[in-house]
Amino acid sequence: MEQTLEVVNLQKKYTDFTLDNISFSLPRGFIMGFIGPNGAGKSTTIKLIMNLIRKDAGKINVFGLDNTSHEQNIKEKIGFVYDENHYYEELTPIEIRSIIAPFYSRWDDSAYDGFLRSFALPQKKKLKTFSRGMKTKLSLAVALSHGAELVLMDEPTSGLDPVFRREILDILRDLLQDERKSVLFSTHITSDLDRIADYITFINRGNIIFSAERDVILDNYGLVKGNNELLDERTREQFVGIRETSLGFEALTKNIQKARNLLKERAVVERATLEDIMLYTVKGEIK
Amino acid sequence: MILLIKKDLLIQKRSFLFLFIYGLFLFVLFNNPVFEEMIYIMGMIIGVYFFLITANMEDEKNKSEILLNSLPVSRSCIVLAKYLSVFVYICIGALFLGMAGLIFQLPVIPVTPRLLKATDLLAVIFLISIAVSIYFPLYFRFGASALRLFSVVFFLFFFFVPRWLFELYLAYEETEALLFLKDIIAQSPLLPAVVVLLTSFLLLTCSFLLSQRIYLRKEF
Numbered sequence: 001m002e003q004t005l006e007v008v009n010l011q012k013k014y015t016d017f018t019l020d021n022i023s024f025s026l027p028r029g030f031i032m033g034f035i036g037p038n039g040a041g042k043s044t045t046i047k048l049i050m051n052l053i054r055k056d057a058g059k060i061n062v063f064g065l066d067n068t069s070h071e072q073n074i075k076e077k078i079g080f081v082y083d084e085n086h087y088y089e090e091l092t093p094i095e096i097r098s099i100i101a102p103f104y105s106r107w108d109d110s111a112y113d114g115f116l117r118s119f120a121l122p123q124k125k126k127l128k129t130f131s132r133g134m135k136t137k138l139s140l141a142v143a144l145s146h147g148a149e150l151v152l153m154d155e156p157t158s159g160l161d162p163v164f165r166r167e168i169l170d171i172l173r174d175l176l177q178d179e180r181k182s183v184l185f186s187t188h189i190t191s192d193l194d195r196i197a198d199y200i201t202f203i204n205r206g207n208i209i210f211s212a213e214r215d216v217i218l219d220n221y222g223l224v225k226g227n228n229e230l231l232d233e234r235t236r237e238q239f240v241g242i243r244e245t246s247l248g249f250e251a252l253t254k255n256i257q258k259a260r261n262l263l264k265e266r267a268v269v270e271r272a273t274l275e276d277i278m279l280y281t282v283k284g285e286i287k
Numbered sequence: 288m289i290l291l292i293k294k295d296l297l298i299q300k301r302s303f304l305f306l307f308i309y310g311l312f313l314f315v316l317f318n319n320p321v322f323e324e325m326i327y328i329m330g331m332i333i334g335v336y337f338f339l340i341t342a343n344m345e346d347e348k349n350k351s352e353i354l355l356n357s358l359p360v361s362r363s364c365i366v367l368a369k370y371l372s373v374f375v376y377i378c379i380g381a382l383f384l385g386m387a388g389l390i391f392q393l394p395v396i397p398v399t400p401r402l403l404k405a406t407d408l409l410a411v412i413f414l415i416s417i418a419v420s421i422y423f424p425l426y427f428r429f430g431a432s433a434l435r436l437f438s439v440v441f442f443l444f445f446f447f448v449p450r451w452l453f454e455l456y457l458a459y460e461e462t463e464a465l466l467f468l469k470d471i472i473a474q475s476p477l478l479p480a481v482v483v484l485l486t487s488f489l490l491l492t493c494s495f496l497l498s499q500r501i502y503l504r505k506e507f
Contacts, residue, residue: 050357053506075359086354088298088345099294103358 002028003064004150004182005049010058012044017206019044021058024201024211028149029179033193033214034186035274036203037282042186043083045203046154049184050080062150076104079143083155085135089128093121093138104146115141119171133164140171151183157192165192172196190274200274204282214274221277222256225249226267238262241280252280291360291368292375295342302341306334306380310387318398325449326400327384327407328414332449334380335373335415336442339422342372343431353507366427366499370491373419377411409483410449416487418445420494427498427505 005026012019019041026032036042047053049060051071060067062074087096093116101107116123119137127135136156143151157165172183173196187193193200193214201211210217224239227248236242238259239251252272253259260269272280313330322329346352355365385403392399422441425434459465472479 047507052353052356054504072359072361075357078357080357082353084350086350088349088351090298090345095297099290099297100358102290103360 006061030198032199033197079148079151106147112145221272331380338376
């Protein structure tokens with residue numbers, strides 16, 4: 001399968017944080033949810049892909065090309081939506097276009113106008129009058145108006161109210177039917193990915209916990225609920241994380257089938273959500 | 288490159304109005320023999336300062352370095368555009384102050400300043416080249432906000448320098464060294480222009496290379 005993005009043994013060290021030899025790849029035409037708690041290394045990874053910060057080691061290939069030596073060619077085909085607005089607040093969407101469009105050889109004016117209309121963004125109002133959701137929509141309009149083949153989205157829904165979040169996700173789902181486009185969507189709100197992600201990469205404390213197809217992950221991980229008497233050394237070994245209360249326990253397993261075979265009818269074993277997976281993996285044992 | 292310069296102008300449309308009004312005030316406020324000779328030079332220096340600082344502050348206020356560095360444009364190009372934009376600001380300053388100076392030639396206005404001369408432009412190019420050669424490496428290293436107070440004091444210094452230099456010149460006008468210099472200039476009138484432009488070019492080139500080195504290593 002053709003890979004749009006390949007990250008291999010990527011490393012970046014700070015005094016208080018290390019992105020530790022992470023690897024994952026995003027096939028062409030798919031949407032990857034990049035999940036992890038705040039401070040896990042999601043933004044650092046995206047900044048490294050965009051060459052906004054320098055890597056200490058490893059390799060990043062975008063469209064099969066090294067992201068530093070072919071930076072301009074690559075960026076020509078990347079659309080980006082960051083967690084906050086970086087466009088000039090004193091300008092209108094029309095003026096933003098006059099600044100941004102000439103940088104891209106494949107800029108499409110009619111597509112941009114179409115997005116502004118369908119996102120109900122006023123063309124002649126200054127950005128400073130826009131709400132956070134409107135600014136995110138504008139970033140999305142710019143990102144999708146120059147024939148980008150990879151769209152990087154760094155926490156685009158953070159800080160948005162549920163209505164705006166749903167709206168942004170619906171827009172994304174409708175727009176990203178194009179099979180040439182790949183999307184890396186970073187978020188700590190895992191429910192955002194329920195309906196749109198094909199792949200999930202989970203990062204925690206600078207390490208990749210897993211990177212696989214979403215359905216495979218959700219088919220394998222399970223949430224086990226039962227009485228505390230079931231918890232012995234053998235059962236505990238099956239769990240990634242456990243939450244124990246006086247009423248019983250709730251635990252996450254990586255192998256739902258194995259847990260079912262082991263516990264049979266003595267416990268309830270159900271599919272885990274991405275939120276369950278993230279919570280139990282990050283927290284481990286919760287008492 | 289041109290796109291980045293155009294961007295710096297677009298984000299500060301109000302600066303044009305400021306420059307024109309400021310030009311008009313300047314001719315009224317500094318309408319005296321002490322400042323008359325230096326009025327265009329001082330005016331253009333403040334004009335360039337205003338455009339430059341406004342563009343940089345707007346970039347910083349909107350955290351637009353991240354935006355610019357996400358576009359298909361090289362970091363060297365971003366740095367070079369900042370240096371070249373200074374010359375665009377000098378041209379805008381010359382145009383607006385020149386126009387303001389022309390308006391004051393109307394017989395109904397009691398104040399009549401002299402007109403803009405080529406030597407004014409030459410002096411501005413020289414002084415601004417020195418100023419931005421120092422300012423830009425610091426800007427690319429520390430950012431506009433961190434340098435806010437420094438840049439006000441720094442450019443004010445360059446605002447008053449022409450006047451001090453002129454006073455110095457008047458004080459030592461009859462000394463042997465200055466007479467010798469005047470003699471050389473009289474024999475080859477283009478020499479000062481060549482020296483000024485070459486020195487400016489050298490300064491700016493060295494400063495650009497330093498800024499480029501800083502910016503290429505910068506992390507956002």
